[in-house]
Amino acid sequence: xxxxxxxxxxRGFWDPITSxxxxxxxxxxxxxxxxxxxxxxxxxxxxIPPLIAFAHLxxxxxxxxxxxPLLYLSFVGLGSAAFHMTxxxxxxxxxxxxxxxxxxxxxxxxxxxxxxPTAAKKSTKIGLIAVGLLLEISYLVVNQPLFFQLxxxxxxxxxxxLGYRITRTCPSSPKLFWIGVFLNHFAFFLWxxxxxxxxxxxxxxCSIPNILxxxxxxxxxxxxxxxxATYCMITFAxxxxxxxxxxxxYIKLHPLTGLILTNAxxxxxxxxxxxxxxxxxxxxxxx
Numbered sequence: 001x002x003x004x005x006x007x008x009x010x011r012g013f014w015d016p017i018t019s020x021x022x023x024x025x026x027x028x029x030x031x032x033x034x035x036x037x038x039x040x041x042x043x044x045x046x047x048i049p050p051l052i053a054f055a056h057l058x059x060x061x062x063x064x065x066x067x068x069p070l071l072y073l074s075f076v077g078l079g080s081a082a083f084h085m086t087x088x089x090x091x092x093x094x095x096x097x098x099x100x101x102x103x104x105x106x107x108x109x110x111x112x113x114x115x116x117p118t119a120a121k122k123s124t125k126i127g128l129i130a131v132g133l134l135l136e137i138s139y140l141v142v143n144q145p146l147f148f149q150l151x152x153x154x155x156x157x158x159x160x161x162l163g164y165r166i167t168r169t170c171p172s173s174p175k176l177f178w179i180g181v182f183l184n185h186f187a188f189f190l191w192x193x194x195x196x197x198x199x200x201x202x203x204x205x206c207s208i209p210n211i212l213x214x215x216x217x218x219x220x221x222x223x224x225x226x227x228x229a230t231y232c233m234i235t236f237a238x239x240x241x242x243x244x245x246x247x248x249x250y251i252k253l254h255p256l257t258g259l260i261l262t263n264a265x266x267x268x269x270x271x272x273x274x275x276x277x278x279x280x281x282x283x284x285x286x287x
Contacts, residue, residue: 014086021145022087023219024198038213039084042220045227046077049257050234057238060263066241069105069234076102077227096148097136102230103155104128109237110162113170113244131155156184163233171243176236176251176259183229187222194218228258235261 012028012035023039030037050070057067079094108128135151160181167174194201194217205213214220235251239261242249247263254260 014088017087018089019083019087019092020089020143021092023084024194024201025217025219026202027087034085035087036084036219038217038220039223040081042217042223043077043081043084043227045224046080046230047074049228049231050074050077052254052257053231053235053260056260060247062238062242066109066238069102069109069237070231072098072102072105073227073230073234080223096139096145096152099152100132100135100155103152103159104132106233106237107155107159107162109241110159110166113237113240114162114165159233163236166236166240170240172240173236173251176232176239180229180232180236183225183232187225187229190218190225191222194222231257232259235259 010026010028013033014035017027017035023036025036025039027035034040050073054067054070057070076095076098079091079098082088083091083095085091108125111124135148135155139148139151163177163181166172167177201216201218205216208216239249239251242261249261250264251259252262
């Protein structure tokens, strides 16, 4: 990983740095109490939208299993914020290890929808838990960020594969799924630019007005986009479950979360016009 070029020379409240990664943002530049200010603040996109969506959806008697990824995504965001605020190894582990369990939880939901009721077997749960524990224990032994990143990427693409199968065989909203996939990969592209061209970005940020600097903190931008992309993927999973139960919800824009699920039966502005394709996919369309 490329360390912060200027940030390593600054002192702050949480010093010394014990994390194995120091990202490309000048440490303690904005606040003496926050090591990477913009990388910390940008985690609000992981924290706030899922909490709003959970509060909105829990009144519809949706099984907690399908809503739990929303709460857990907020927990992931808190871990990431703690990591970037302190650059402590313990907070880094909170950030990284919770990402693994979030992806495995979404994987389980997809498997459960693709293979009911066999997915409820203990062997499926035990298998996913074993994968998570094996990866995390191995990471603690190897203690190399690249090892974690490759392991997480493997689970991430398992989620994408399972989600793709959902779009082909189950009631779902394929557009929402592909939006999540595209945004995740675009965010990953920015993440790599931030790592590879850290020195150039550091110099460029010094040459522009301070008000524009946050726009070129690309790791923070990655948080914003990846947070929304993950929220889209979880919303896709919940929506697919509801449609499979013939509970007709539709996706609408929301000022605080970007989008949210709404019950068509309670919305007088929506016509419950449902169509079925040869693969039994159902969608709700607005008038």
